Amino acid sequence: MGLSLYNTATHTKDPFEPLVPDTVGMYVCGPTVYDLAHIGNARPAVVFDVLYRLLKRQYKNVTYVRNITDVDDKIIDAAKRNDETIESVTARTSKAYHEDMAELGAMQPDIEPRATAHLPQMIEMIQNLIDLGNAYEAEGHVLFAVAEFADYGKLSRRNRDEMLAGARVEVAPYKRDGADFVLWKPSTDDQPGWESPWGRGRPGWHIECSAMSNQYLGKTFDIHGGGQDLIFPHHENEAAQSACAHDGAPLARYWVHNGFITIDGEKMAKSVGNVRSVRQLLESHRGETIRLAMLGTHYRKGLDWTDSALKLADKALDKWYEAVKDVDADTGSADHIDPAVDAALNDDLNTPQAITALHALASDAWAGNAEAAVKLRTSAQLLGLLGQDSESWFHSHVGVTLDETKIDAMVEARNAARAARDFAEADRIRGELESAGIALEDSAGKTYWKRSG
RNA sequence: GGCCAGGUGGCGGAGUGGCUACGCAGCGGCCUGCAAAGCCGUGAACACCGGUUCGAAUCCGGUCCUGGCCUCCA
Structure with a gap:
């Protein structure tokens, strides 16, 4: 079963063939580190973590690059606002990003280049573009x-005339063409800057991805990923x-x-005041629950983030972890991967379909099919799920108030009461635990116990 | 205004021509000291109007509606 992916450039689902056999390069636009993710x-x-896991199974050499944008005007603003140095803002927020993504079960990319560590490469590329007549210096x-680039607009399917007609911002007077975009801009003394042939300044937004992808993956690589909003202008400009x-x-x-996430049907935006940080969600939900809720909708569709979706995910995980209770977390062997899960993922990462197949396996496992339980564990791990022991799943929860030794003691006391047919006492203990x-x-x-609510 | 996605049962969400997923919730039952979980059974949808076809949620045309992008944004 070969992988196919919906390609924004062709607007069709295309069979995936790497440029070099057995070797895949993937570049995903990472965070601008100015605030919590x-x-x-x-x-x-x-989403790209699921793709990465899938690619790694099928190709020998997979290189996943995800950049960190650590030079940007939003960072400068955040530093001013918090009365903090730029280095402190970027170090603090990229650390938080790593912690949060790890909680969601996302593997580290192979390479995570930082923009500020690649200024020479960017400057070289810009100079090269000037020499070729594709870029010019102005003020x-x-x-x-x-x-100068005939294919400009091809990726995002728009033409320059339309863009200019719809432009809502003043065109800077020094631009030859309203659609021209900045590769390098001057910095004032209080802004971060680097010496360059054009004076002290800093790179425009798009050039870092072009320079860094070239360094780590070469001129042409296989997969470029990111959010839909990046198609224009970011990816269009990178491509150009x-x-x-x-x-x-x-x-x-x-x-x-x-696709994008909405919150209870509304666009998530600072102006609406409904931005949910991962950190905030992790206060009341386990990372794996958030991950499953995210994979419950196909990645290209809009995803409406609601409490009921989280509850659904949590419930499904309870059921699955219960079904694989007797299967070691690291049983994983390719032989046990369910073909239906594999096929669904290979079909443009159809995670909802894969989840359906996992439900079917869970049913079989519940019916006593031990092989199905093993398949459930190993197949779910393709999506980065069911990676921990069932007991640690059930016992892990946020806001723990009782310690486990005490719980175990109470469970034992209740079982003793049950054995003595003192059901009033047994129910009293049950009630006490329940209220906790x-x-x-x-x-x-x-008797198993788990956190509820 | 331009471009791009969508509109599926109470809710979530797959499905590109026929076999009417799946999960949650509901209803009836089995099981259980109680409960939970599980199991069996069950009702329920394809925005609207035309067209193509033996047959359409699925293809074509139109209408209405929603979201995204066109400016920083995952």
Whole structure:
């Protein structure tokens, strides 16, 4: 079963063939580190993590690059606002990003380049574009000359005339063409800056991805991913710069974009005041629950984030962890992967379909099919789920108030009461645990407890 | 205004021509000291109007509605 991916460049689901056999390069636009990651930042991290896991299974050499943008005006603003240095803002928020993504079960990319560590490469590429006549210097800025690149607008399917007609911002007077965009801009003394042939300044937003992807993955690589909002202008501009700098070689072969998240049907935005940080969600939900809730909708669709979706995910995980109770967490062997899960994922990452197949396995496992339980464990791990022991899943919860030794003692006391047929006492203990958020389950001679609510 | 996605049962969510997923919730039952979980059974949908076809949620045309982008944004 071969992988196919919906390619924004062709608008069709295309069979995936790497440029070099057995070798895949994937570049995903990572966070601008100026604030805590919100769930919109988390979606691509989780979606491309699933793709990464899938690719690693099928190809020998997979290189996953996800950048960290640590030079940006939003960072400058945040530093001013918090009366904090820029380095402190970027160090603090990228650390938080790593912690939060790890909680969601997202693996670290192979390479995580930082923009500020690649200034020489960016400057070189910009100079190269000037030399080739694709960029020009004007009032301390360097601008990309859109008119010199015939394919500009192809990826995002828009033409320059329409864009200019719809433009809602003043066009800077030094631009030759209203659509020209900044490769380099001057910095004032209180802004971060680097020496360059055009004076002290800093890079425009798009150039870092072109320079860094070139360094780690080469002129043309296989998969370029990110959120849908990046198609224009970010990816359009990256593609234009890179193609011009590389004699027309296309930047990426498959462009993969995830859809947006809304909150209770509304756009998530600072102006609406409904931005949910991952950190905040982790206060009341386990990371794995958030991850499953995210994978419950196909990645290209809009995802409405609601409490009921989280409850659904939590419930499903309870059921699955119960079904794989007797299967070690690290049983994973490719032989046990369910073909239906595999097929669903290979079909443009159809995670909802894969989840359906997991439900079917859980049913079989519940019916006593031990092989199905093993398959459930190993197949779920393709989606980065069911990676922990069932007991630690059930016992883990946020806001723990009772310690486990005490719970175990109470469970024992209750079982003693049950054995003595003192059901009033047994129920009293059950009630006490319940009000502390602990649910008991008597099954097959053993009593399990788990966190509820 | 331009471009791009969508509109599926009470809710979530797959499905590109026929076999009417799946999960949650509901209803009836089995099981259980109680409970939970599980199991069996069950009702319920394809925005609207035309068209193509033996047959359409699925293809074509139109209408209405929703979201995103066009400016920083995952």
